[in-house]
Amino acid sequence: MLNDEELHSYQQDGQINSPVSISSEMLETIKEKMGLFFINNPELDQDYAPDLFKYDRSWLDIAKAPEILDIVAQIIGDDIICWGSAFFAKRGLGGKATPWHQDGQYWPIEPLETCTVWIAVDHATEENGCLRVIPGSHKNREHFAHFRDDSDEIVLNQALDLDSLPFGNPRSVILKPGMFSIHDAFMIHGAEANNSGQQRAGLTFRYMPGTSHFNRLKAKEMVNELGVIDISERDIFLMRGFDRSRLNDISEI
Ligand SMILES: O=C(O)CCC(=O)C(=O)O
Numbered sequence: 001m002l003n004d005e006e007l008h009s010y011q012q013d014g015q016i017n018s019p020v021s022i023s024s025e026m027l028e029t030i031k032e033k034m035g036l037f038f039i040n041n042p043e044l045d046q047d048y049a050p051d052l053f054k055y056d057r058s059w060l061d062i063a064k065a066p067e068i069l070d071i072v073a074q075i076i077g078d079d080i081i082c083w084g085s086a087f088f089a090k091r092g093l094g095g096k097a098t099p100w101h102q103d104g105q106y107w108p109i110e111p112l113e114t115c116t117v118w119i120a121v122d123h124a125t126e127e128n129g130c131l132r133v134i135p136g137s138h139k140n141r142e143h144f145a146h147f148r149d150d151s152d153e154i155v156l157n158q159a160l161d162l163d164s165l166p167f168g169n170p171r172s173v174i175l176k177p178g179m180f181s182i183h184d185a186f187m188i189h190g191a192e193a194n195n196s197g198q199q200r201a202g203l204t205f206r207y208m209p210g211t212s213h214f215n216r217l218k219a220k221e222m223v224n225e226l227g228v229i230d231i232s233e234r235d236i237f238l239m240r241g242f243d244r245s246r247l248n249d250i251s252e253i
Pocket residue numbers: 088097098103116118131189190191202204
């Protein structure tokens with residue numbers, strides 16, 4: 001759980017490193033499952049592999065770990081829907097950068113009250129391209145103008161030109177294996193390419209409150225308007241509480 005100071009810090013910055021880690025057993029499970037996942041699905045891009053639940057529902061056992069959900073509940077409330085999962089498992093050579101972006105640019109969630117949990121599978125350091133965040137950039141809940149970049153050198157394809165925005169220096173999110181970071185959908189972040197020779201894998205889960213709607217029609221529109229990947233048909237899952245919006249199409253666990 002976050003104490004008052006930590007919660008305040010999340011609200012001010014739009015990002016915080018969790019004060020707790022997942023258990024070492026769970027970390028070992030993730031490592032084993034991740035290894036098998038990429039062996040069994042060799043066509044996937046390890047740098048960014050979204051929608052793990054499509055391949056294996058047992059990833060939900062990690063997404064619903066109480067040490068994660070208790071913190072997510074402090075941020076978005078007790079009705080929690082997990083609507084996304086992905087690996088950013090950057091191997092350490094020939095790596096792709098993650099451009100500066102705001103997650104909400106890609107997502108059809110209304111209202112956009114959603115957060116990401118980024119679990120460090122390996123050490124995440126400045127040398128191997130840890131996440132970098134712009135503290136406070138989420139505060140006005142405003143989307144800045146992204147441009148499309150389909151280059152092979154980056155993961156994702158919506159990017160921000162940081163130099164044109166009125167923000168201070170980025171902060172590095174340095175994590176030991178098993179620690180996790182939480183960030184807001186409006187907070188600007190990115191990561192350098194990892195050419196360190198040391199793998200930097202992050203496992204992400206995305207959560208929204210039961211009062212938000214995962215709008216599948218909007219997801220389709222975003223594919224046409226922005227060229228983002230189509231997430232309109234993915235399964236989403238209730239982790240705790242209720243779908244208060246009554247608009248969500250939720251899959252059974
Ligand atoms: O791990 C990365 O390189 C990027 C992660 C990211 O952009 C996210 O989790 O929203």
